[in-house]
Amino acid sequence: MIHIHLFPKTGSFAENKDIARDIRIHSIIPALENNQEVILDFEKIDSVTQSFVHALISDLIRKYGSDVLDRINFKSCNESIQKIINIVIDYMQASA
Amino acid sequence: MKIHLPNSAFLGNIDPFLKALDTSDPKKLEITANKNWISIHPMVLSMVAAIGITITDPSKITCEKLEATSKHYLKRMGLFDFLRIDSDIRITEHEPAGRFIPLTQIKDSISLTKFITEMTPLLHLDPKHAGPIKYIVSELVRNVLEHSSSQYGAILSAQYYKESNIIRIGVADTGVGIKRTIGHSYQVSTDLEAIRLALMPGITGTTRREGGTEFNAGAGLFFIKSIASVNHNFFVIYSGDAMYKLLKRTTREPKLYADPFRDRHSTNDRLPHWNGTVVGIDISLDATQEFSTLLDLIRKIYVEAVKERKEAKYKKAKFI
Numbered sequence: 001m002i003h004i005h006l007f008p009k010t011g012s013f014a015e016n017k018d019i020a021r022d023i024r025i026h027s028i029i030p031a032l033e034n035n036q037e038v039i040l041d042f043e044k045i046d047s048v049t050q051s052f053v054h055a056l057i058s059d060l061i062r063k064y065g066s067d068v069l070d071r072i073n074f075k076s077c078n079e080s081i082q083k084i085i086n087i088v089i090d091y092m093q094a095s096a
Numbered sequence: 097m098k099i100h101l102p103n104s105a106f107l108g109n110i111d112p113f114l115k116a117l118d119t120s121d122p123k124k125l126e127i128t129a130n131k132n133w134i135s136i137h138p139m140v141l142s143m144v145a146a147i148g149i150t151i152t153d154p155s156k157i158t159c160e161k162l163e164a165t166s167k168h169y170l171k172r173m174g175l176f177d178f179l180r181i182d183s184d185i186r187i188t189e190h191e192p193a194g195r196f197i198p199l200t201q202i203k204d205s206i207s208l209t210k211f212i213t214e215m216t217p218l219l220h221l222d223p224k225h226a227g228p229i230k231y232i233v234s235e236l237v238r239n240v241l242e243h244s245s246s247q248y249g250a251i252l253s254a255q256y257y258k259e260s261n262i263i264r265i266g267v268a269d270t271g272v273g274i275k276r277t278i279g280h281s282y283q284v285s286t287d288l289e290a291i292r293l294a295l296m297p298g299i300t301g302t303t304r305r306e307g308g309t310e311f312n313a314g315a316g317l318f319f320i321k322s323i324a325s326v327n328h329n330f331f332v333i334y335s336g337d338a339m340y341k342l343l344k345r346t347t348r349e350p351k352l353y354a355d356p357f358r359d360r361h362s363t364n365d366r367l368p369h370w371n372g373t374v375v376g377i378d379i380s381l382d383a384t385q386e387f388s389t390l391l392d393l394i395r396k397i398y399v400e401a402v403k404e405r406k407e408a409k410y411k412k413a414k415f416i
Contacts, residue, residue, distance in 0.1 A: 011209070011213060013212060013213070013230055013234075015209065015212065015230070015231075015234040015238075016205060016206075016208075016209045017205075017238065017311060018205050021310070021311060024310075046223065046227070047227050047230070047231065047387075049231055049234055049235060049316075050313065050315050050316070050319055051234075051235060051238060051312075051313065051315070051316055054308070054311075054312075054313040054315070055310070055311055058307065058308070058310060058313065059310035062307060062310070079388050080227070080387055080388050080391060083388060083391035083392065083395065084391060086395060087391065087394060087395045087398055088313070090395060090398070090399045091298070091307065091313065091315075091398055091399060091402060092307050094306075094399045094402040094403055094406075095298070095305075095306035095307030095308075095402050095406075096307070
């Protein structure tokens with residue numbers, strides 16, 4: 001299991017999609033390819049944009065299917081962050 | 097290009113200002129202004145500055161001597177610096193921070209992140225209000241950086257109005273415009289049609305595939321329009337010959353639509369041609385709905401829109 005702390009990379013407002021893509025490509029995908037589970041830790045993050053979350057996880061759902069969500073844990077998300085993550089996840093599954 | 101700064105140009109009455117633009121000669125800029133009073137939305141300021149920086153020879157920019165007492169506002173917002181004009185206006189900085197964001201040019205992703213971090217103290221926002229404002233700025237400016245292909249990036253300004261308790265934000269670019277961007281994936285014949293598509297959730301110029309690309313979902317503008325809609329605020333988008341204006345919602349219960357033409361709105365598709373895209377939005381701090389409530393509404397409509405589009409593509413049985 002790998003534990004990815006987002007705050008040091010994003011600050012309290014996670015909106016930079018380049019950073020999201022970088023985390024996905026260099027941290028999340030290698031872990032999934034190694035059959036590891038992933039914890040995405042949103043501690044100290046106050047808010048995120050839908051674009052950031054889309055750049056972070058949408059391609060994982062497309063690439064590995066929605067079952068990948070069994071291997072990703074979203075930690076310390078406030079209510080708004082949870083809702084935005086759910087919007088992106090619903091959208092990707094509806095689009096499949 | 098000729099621009100007249102009228103005595104009043106806010107999103108509710110922006111139409112005459114846009115109609116009066118003379119965009120026939122993009123290599124020079126002539127600015128005139130109302131003699132008595134100039135009260136303009138940051139969208140207007142951002143437009144003037146965005147044009148100004150495209151003109152490399154400062155001698156091609158002229159601005160008549162401003163007489164209106166409100167000329168200090170233009171100075172404080174940094175307009176004359178963008179135009180490289182000595183206005184002879186001197187201002188005393190009574191408020192070191194103020195509640196405004198002067199005209200700012202953002203040309204890359206890192207600068208945007210830095211700008212957003214520094215922006216909140218400038219507007220003296222509490223966290224409840226800061227969230228939606230940061231969200232709007234991030235999504236609007238990223239749209240410019242990713243889609244406009246403008247070497248000048250995004251020009252942004254914002255102002256808090258104490259009497260109405262509203263923050264007004266304007267973002268302008270002089271890039272390729274929405275029709276060309278959306279046209280990469282969809283056949284569109286008019287600027288208004290392109291704007292309509294750009295405001296629909298899940299529509300992006302980067303792909304026709306539902307779900308977007310790994311980098312673009314096609315939801316940024318829909319989210320922003322939704323923030324304005326639930327808070328009873330104006331939202332204007334102007335690109336090419338066309339403008340779409342979200343009017344204030346008159347119904348009590350917030351209702352979002354995937355198709356912007358179902359919202360209470362006005363359009364004009366015979367405006368002077370703007371090479372690029374301009375967005376103006378007002379956010380009333382009195383009415384700010386909990387962001388979380390808005391997200392519930394968005395989640396519902398966002399997924400419904402995808403399902404409707406997919407169902408529209410279903411093969412139908414042939415009954416003979």
